[in-house]
Amino acid sequence: MATTLRKNREIKIENKLNEEPVSKDNKVIYDTRGLNLWYGETQALKNIDLPIQENHVTAIIGPSGCGKSTYIKTLNRMVELVPSVRTTGEILYRGKNIFERSYRVEELRTRVGMVFQKPNPFPKSIFENVAYGPKVHGIRDKKILKDIVEKSLKGAAIWEEVKDRLNENAYGLSGGQQQRLCIARCLAIEPDVILMDEPTSALDPKSTLKVEELVQELKKNYSIVIVTHNMQQAARISDKTAFFLNGEVVEFDQTDRVFSTPQDLRTEDYITGRFG
Numbered sequence: 577m578a579t580t581l582r583k584n585r586e587i588k589i590e591n592k593l594n595e596e597p598v599s600k601d602n603k604v605i606y607d608t609r610g611l612n613l614w615y616g617e618t619q620a621l622k623n624i625d626l627p628i629q630e631n632h633v634t635a636i637i638g639p640s641g642c643g644k645s646t647y648i649k650t651l652n653r654m655v656e657l658v659p660s661v662r663t664t665g666e667i668l669y670r671g672k673n674i675f676e677r678s679y680r681v682e683e684l685r686t687r688v689g690m691v692f693q694k695p696n697p698f699p700k701s702i703f704e705n706v707a708y709g710p711k712v713h714g715i716r717d718k719k720i721l722k723d724i725v726e727k728s729l730k731g732a733a734i735w736e737e738v739k740d741r742l743n744e745n746a747y748g749l750s751g752g753q754q755q756r757l758c759i760a761r762c763l764a765i766e767p768d769v770i771l772m773d774e775p776t777s778a779l780d781p782k783s784t785l786k787v788e789e790l791v792q793e794l795k796k797n798y799s800i801v802i803v804t805h806n807m808q809q810a811a812r813i814s815d816k817t818a819f820f821l822n823g824e825v826v827e828f829d830q831t832d833r834v835f836s837t838p839q840d841l842r843t844e845d846y847i848t849g850r851f852g
């Protein structure tokens with residue numbers, strides 16, 4: 577891990593050197609160009625063009641089955657775990673096409689963390705849940721692991737609630753706490769991007785609020801892409817919103833514009849609750 581983390585930092589610097597000078601606010605971290613994706617004969621994504629900006633929260637909204645989850649699972653190539661999947665087009669992550677043969681998918685996945693709809697802690701202690709990733713990457717030093725665990729739990733705004741019970745089983749936590757633990761687990765591998773697939777859909781309103789506040793905090797250091805069914809949530813926490821419909825991006829803009837003055841009638845119909 578120490579080597580991987582160092583490498584991540586070096587890659588960040590190297591990328592910075594290779595990048596064209598663009599203003600900080602406009603730096604594209606993920607650029608999707610003409611992406612099509614099929615599950616067997618079914619086309620789930622159609623000609624997607626989507627630039628995702630660094631240190632922004634980008635929300636993906638749209639009705640059930642429109643391709644939101646498929647899209648974010650394409651960003652870390654997790655979608656390829658489905659054998660019938662075929663893609664065309666490009667996704668550039670920090671300027672490099674992730675579909676290129678020579679692209680190292682393992683490295684992509686250490687730089688791009690993912691949080692799922694249902695909290696999925698391992699049946700292990702709170703400490704071990706967070707230390708797992710760093711251990712897999714070769715960190716054995718107890719002091720370093722302890723520091724990583726504390727820093728990650730603090731980063732996920734759950735440290736105060738669990739610091740006295742780190743050796744207890746993670747299953748003893750509430751759903752909302754489990755989800756923040758999963759976010760801490762994700763932070764422990766020092767990702768560059770965090771993908772979140774409906775991270776609050778299984779949580780109560782209070783836990784949802786905590787995760788939303790956390791996302792706002794995390795975007796200072798990470799780039800976040802979040803799929804959500806909850807339009808209020810997208811409006812509250814995202815900087816940019818992409819509206820997907822039938823596998824296409826119908827509209828992509830600043831979140832306030834998408835919700836206040838949508839350019840496409842289909843976006844307007846969706847956000848005003850006429851369908852979906």
Ligand SMILES: Nc1ncnc2c1ncn2[C@@H]1O[C@H](COP(=O)(O)OP(=O)(O)OP(=O)(O)O)[C@@H](O)[C@H]1O
Nearest residue numbers: 615618620638639640641642643644645646647658
């Ligand atoms: N493993 C799979 N095999 C075949 N088809 C799939 C698979 N996963 C998704 N699909 C199809 O791809 C399309 C997009 O599905 P996806 O799950 O990406 O939509 P979604 O917008 O995330 O939906 P939801 O909001 O209900 O989660 C749907 O038609 C779905 O049936």
